[in-house]
Amino acid sequence: MSFFKKLKEKFQTNQSNEEVSDKYKDGLSKTRKTFSEKINDLVARYRKVDEDFFEDLEEVLIAADVGVSTVMDLIDELKMEVKRRNISDTKEVKSVISEKLVDIYYGDSEEESSVGLNMQENELTVILFVGVNGVGKTTTIGKLAHQLKSEGKKVLLTAGDTFRAGAIEQLSEWGKRVEVDVIKHSEGSDPAAVIYDGIQAAKSREADVLLCDTAGRLQNKVNLMNELSKVKRVIEREIPNAPHEVLLVLDATTGQNALSQAKTFSEATDVSGIVLTKLDGTAKGGIVLAIRNELGIPVKLVGLGEKVTDLQTFDPQAFVYGLFADMIDDE
Amino acid sequence: MAFEGLADRLQNTIQKIKGKGKVTEQDVKEMTREVRLALLEADVNFKVVKDFIKRVKERAVGEEVMESLTPGQQVIKIVKEELSSLMGGDESKIAVSDRPPTVIMMVGLQGAGKTTTTGKLANLLRKKYNRKPLLVAADIYRPAAIDQLETLGKQLNMPVYSAGTDISPVEIVNQAMAKAKEEHLDYVLIDTAGRLHIDGDLMDELIQIKNNVSPDEIFLVVDAMTGQDAVNVAESFNDQLDVSGVILTKLDGDTRGGAALSIKAVTDKPIKFAGMGEKLDQLEVFHPERMASRILGMGDVLSLIEKAQENVDEKRAKELEEKMRSASFTFDDFLEQMGQVRKMGPLDELLDMIPGSNKMKGLKNVEIDEKQISHVEAVIQSMTAKERQDPSIINANRKKRIAKGSGRSVSEVNRLLKQFEEMKKMMKQMTNMQQGGKKGKKGKKGKGFNFPFM
Incomplete structure (x- = not known):
């Protein structure tokens, strides 16, 4: 899970970031809990990555209000990825799920930073x-x-x-x-x-x-x-x-x-x-x-x-x- | 991103199994997957969807296909029946206390529309039940929430009790109750502040108000656009306050409103009213049947057929059809046709029943004004029998007379005449087309019509 390590390091080395992320953590504590709990549950429940597993995963994502078509695309990609890497253990698939989700967040551009408001200098x-x-x-x-x-x-x-x-x-x-x-x-x-x-x-x-x-x-x-x-x-x-x-x-x-x-x-x-x-x-x-x-x-x-x-x-x-x-x- | 209705979604699957006498397990599986997607896209909670699909599967497998229906329609029928039974019947009664005033408390998340709905409900109580409500401004947190309710009170010409923001909502409600008793007002509508269901302090405040005044009704106000979270919100509010009913707001948007189904399923509390617009009289009784169709994104095909069979005199319909074909269609026939259509119910309701009507570009934003139809009727009724048979004799003088008689403007008379001519032309064309090809489907006829009231 190299991505997470990177992310974590970034937050640990940067004090001001810590503050911001705490705010998110608080604000999102409910979201995070339910969402990652569900994914963990899911991983614990299934030993093998099969159709039923994907169907349940689909539901977890939909429950987070991710759009239906986005979820469908994501699941398709996951299935491909799982096949490609020959993953059968659900624990391994967890990291793939996180990677894919993060991919969507960041879009095609690499590690795009936050987009601020377009403020004019010295002008209205x-x-x-x-x-x-x-x-x-x-x-x-x-x-x-x-x-x-x-x-x-x-x-x-x-x-x-x-x-x-x-x-x-x-x-x-x-x-x-x-x-x-x-x-x-x-x-x-x-x-x-x-x-x-x-x-x-x-x-x-x-x-x-x-x-x-x-x-x-x-x-x-x-x-x-x-x-x-x-x-x-x-x-x-x-x-x-x-x-x-x-x-x-x-x-x-x-x-x-x-x-x-x-x-x-x-x-x-x-x-x-x-x-x-x-x-x-x-x-x-x-x-x-x-x-x-x-x-x-x-x-x-x-x-x-x-x-x-x-x-x-x-x-x-x-x-x-x-x-x-x-x-x-x-x- | 366009939401596909269930009927469209099922098309492919239906094609495959057309003509089968029985629905097999495999058919059902394929179709229920589509049903599931349709429900999820409509924001129905995934748990609710799961239970629901299970029930549909059990019922559908092995069922004989009714003679009149295709297997696909059969499944749709089962889905609709299950959905309707889950949504419950019409229950729009409002409690009346033995000892007035009857107390109604409005609760919900921020921005659900509590204040506006409080105003609408008060209006409904006065208009429909002839009651005298008192509006209570118990939202001391949001800036100008009290102003909002007071403005609504002014618009409705109704008393509003407010005591500023430096006093606890519990106290405001107590004082309001005293005022209502003193002035013999028979309903007290408490507009509370929006709050998160996980905000313990603010939820306690509601519980305290509830314990103090023991309301006869607690309405949970929910935004119809709410997503999967609707379940958590409704469950939480219901657990803490034991709400008595739900009001769905902003249903005049283009949301499918799956939240309605989720809420009903987890709380088993009736959805009583629906907010259908920004005006104060746009609070309507909630119709579970219609909601079921809306969630599925399919027109209410079955009821449309039923309604048509009930109300349209088939013989007359044939005669009219014949007339259309020979283009000897007169204003008299037109008047009668309008009457037939109207017998079936309000027009926008009928439009909603036509599958795909929500997608048709032209129809989507058509505001069907029932008044408009009455105007058209009035204009035709102001014509003499001769004029109705042969509109070509209507000259400027006659137009003036017709306009006067119907209370409409001459330009409106002109417009109707023009549209009628075009309609006749169109009929002629269609008849020609039909004669050329095979006999067209009955329903297609209406497509190109430019009804004067649309």
């Missing part, structure tokens, strides 16, 4: 947040505003959710908490107009970052998706190259529908990254695999808890470490 950076209802867009904006402000940036928020009752108040409350200004109109006004005003205000106040909230919408509502495209067009028109990031906020408890969300929102707004929220519950993690594998959109931020500091840059290595910590420690 506009970030647009999109997603379905109740995934945590506004909360994420609040947390990110706090983070950016503590980095010394001048942050401005725009309350583009003019539809849901209390959404503007919610963002205003966040503005008060982290002490940044919020540009808002009244409920029911045109979101594109609010965002336009936000841009003008950001320009005149010389803000570094403008975070744009939008109303949650289900991706099959064509009108609402068109509205979102319009919002994006307004931003594009006012500032060339903007929005610099379009972040799709995804609830980690979401099942297969997350793929459909990622796809449709990308079509409407050209999503540049994903924020995976509510990763501190049970299960999950698998959806990241599926989305990276099938759509190639990188995860940029993860929400690991309710505290304002619980929004972390997505670090694939720390994430993998958190997910497989049990296995690594076993070595």
Whole structure:
């Protein structure tokens, strides 16, 4: 299991990394436990690698919300690999499983490090947040505003959710908490107009970052998706190259529908990254695999808890470490 | 990434065993694998799927294939029956306490839609049961959650009890109960904060509220898009609070909603309502039957056939068909045809029953407005008998009169006339095509139609 050793060494030699990975470990403790426990159970139960073994493995992966087709591909690859290396002992197959999973996380590029936000130097950076209802867009904006402000940036928020009752108040409350200004109109006004005003205000106040909230919408509502495209067009028109990031906020408890969300929102707004929220519950993690594998959109931020500091840059290595910590420690 | 419905998935397997009189074990194995994938893709929990497949296998092997069905359909039928029985019957009653107020508590994860659903439920209680609900803002954690409920209260013109965020939810609920009694409000709807089922402190808070007010109903609000984790969430909430029912939200999205099945299977608590949109009147009674079809991604073929047989007068249908063929189809016939279709039920419901309708590009986003149909009917009914027989005589003056009579605009009358002409043309073409080739399938006829109400 040379890969894990490498990973482990990396974390042991690097103190600051230790801290980050601890956060992941805590946040993902439930996920990790259930997931690697299951794989261990599985390995213990089967002596031989046969069809039944693979069927059970398939279920373990599916239970982690890894997309069905991703799982099917993975199982096929595993079967090939097992044949090629002539593995019949289930203990050996465990390392192959981990390797393959990690492969998907990293994609084709070797040990790709975390993909940060695309921030502009000495210029206004506009970030647009999109997603379905109740995934945590506004909360994420609040947390990110706090983070950016503590980095010394001048942050401005725009309350583009003019539809849901209390959404503007919610963002205003966040503005008060982290002490940044919020540009808002009244409920029911045109979101594109609010965002336009936000841009003008950001320009005149010389803000570094403008975070744009939008109303949650289900991706099959064509009108609402068109509205979102319009919002994006307004931003594009006012500032060339903007929005610099379009972040799709995804609830980690979401099942297969997350793929459909990622796809449709990308079509409407050209999503540049994903924020995976509510990763501190049970299960999950698998959806990241599926989305990276099938759509190639990188995860940029993860929400690991309710505290304002619980929004972390997505670090694939720390994430993998958190997910497989049990296995690594076993070595 | 397109989700294939079960019916599509089964096509290949069905092709192979077409015409067999009996379903063999091998057939069943192949087909149940497809069923299993379809269920997993719909986010049904894998454990639930496993049990389910086992039952289907047992029933399907060796079963005589019904005369009217192919072996594939036979398996689908068994799957559907099993699925429907697992989902349970319609149970959308809301408890009524002997001693008012009746207390309803809304619980669930963050972002499931508790606050919105609280508003919708209050609206339903007033509209359908003529009750006077009090909304209680017990979410002191999320910023502006109280504002949200208060705004909903304003929109609905309903009382909301809130006491700020510096007071414990338990205390807020106690005070709200006193207020409800004092003002003779007969329902108290408690909107609690979203929380993780593994958050001990916050779960204790719910248990404390529960012990204090002994609610008549505890509704677990679950996002229909939830994946495999739905089982853990539902089980955990149910173990700690003994919920009385489930409300599924955001079902108007394109999720298959397998979570519904998982929740029902592990908690055995009825799913009572479903949130079908962002407006406050879009909370609907949950239909297990429809959900079963949706999860499988197949139209409810069987019920469609049944419905059609029940309601369509076959002789009349033949006559109409004949008329279509000879292109002597008039507005009178059209009116009657619409009536026939309408007898079968709401149109969008019918559309849902057509397999593949969720995939057809044009149909996917069609908002079928029942009102629109009534408008069309009104326009036709405002025509004279002569006009209905021969629309070509309708000139500008007549159009004005028809528009006035039906309360619609002249342009709408124009549009209907145009569409009717096109429809007739299309029928002519189709008839020609049919005469050329072999007799087309009945169902195909509707394909090119541009019904004026769609």
